[in-house]
Amino acid sequence: MPLGTLDRSPPSFFKQGPSALSKLVFFSALSLFLMVADTRFRITQPVRATLSTALYPVQWLAMQPARAVQGTGEYFTSISQANSSSDEANKKLALQSLRAGQVEQLSEENNRLRKLLGLREQLAASVMAAEVLYDAADPYTRKVIIDKGQLKGVALGSPVLDESGVLGQVTRVHPLVSEVTLVIDRDLAIPVLNVRTGARSVAYGDPSGTALSPGSGLELRFMGSNSDVAQGDLLTTSGVDGVYPPGLPVARINRIERRAESAFSKIHCTPQAMVTGARHVIVVQPVASQIPPRPDAAAAAPTAKKGSSK
Secondary structure: OOHHHOOOOOOHHHOOOOOHHHHHHHHHHHHHHHHHHHHHHOOOHHHHHHHHHHHHHHHHHHHHHHHHHHHHHHHHHHHHHHHHHHHHHHHHHHHHHHHHHHHHHHHHHHHHHHHHHHHHHHOOOOEEEEEEEEEOOOOOOOEEEEOOOHHHOOOOOOEEEOOOOEEEEEEEEOOOOEEEEEOOOOOOEEEEEEOOOOOEEEEEEOOOOOOOOOOOOEEEEEEEOOOOOOOOOEEEEOOOOOOOOOOOEEEEEEEEEOOOOOOEEEEEEEEOOOOOOOOEEEEEOOHHHHOOOOOOHHHHHHHHHHHHHO
């Protein structure tokens, strides 16, 4: 093939068109024209509507994962709200139960106050109602503080009772409050009378524990091994000490230990009074303060002489 017949022009693939700068200027101008035309004449509005309609399925598919995540969040939010509502309902139920318990407590206090009033009518001595404020701070003693003191006429040594029996004795008096030593305190002793046999003895606070432990509370000491005592015997105040009125319930025998090596029995008693939960009490004037004083010897002597001269 002769050389002169060869086509020396570059193939169309390698043909160079307009320069890059020309293309940039052209398309920039076209963009500005289209933006101005769309703003002024809305010429691209139909195109946008068509594209939006065509792309709607794609948008719907793309939004499904987000909707699934949102639905899951709403599900857990609903569970959380349900749990919160359940907690609120439980709180309201607990509050109602607390109020019901308070009603029962008030009813029980009313019954105890009625019993106290009945006991107050039975006592010939002057009595005074009081309320237990708190337990004494000393952990080695059994004492409580009541809200009556010297200004209310509380005397030292006054017996203190609740609706069930003897609770203790006033051992310290302040102007506004008084300290009451309970019958289970190791330093308190009460002359008692066995209702069944009529035998007198002395009950001491049991140092081996509290009134809540079995066999503790009070103890009858110096009772012979052959003494006529039985489990369940009721002990009341004998009235021989000039402090407690006679016939007040003190304790009930719950255990007797007779030991061969000892001449005395170990007798444990449970106090009748609520030594660990008393709330309302009455303070009784000591019996000794109601007994008229003895006549003086000087005043009694002339009376005796007059009788002898006759």
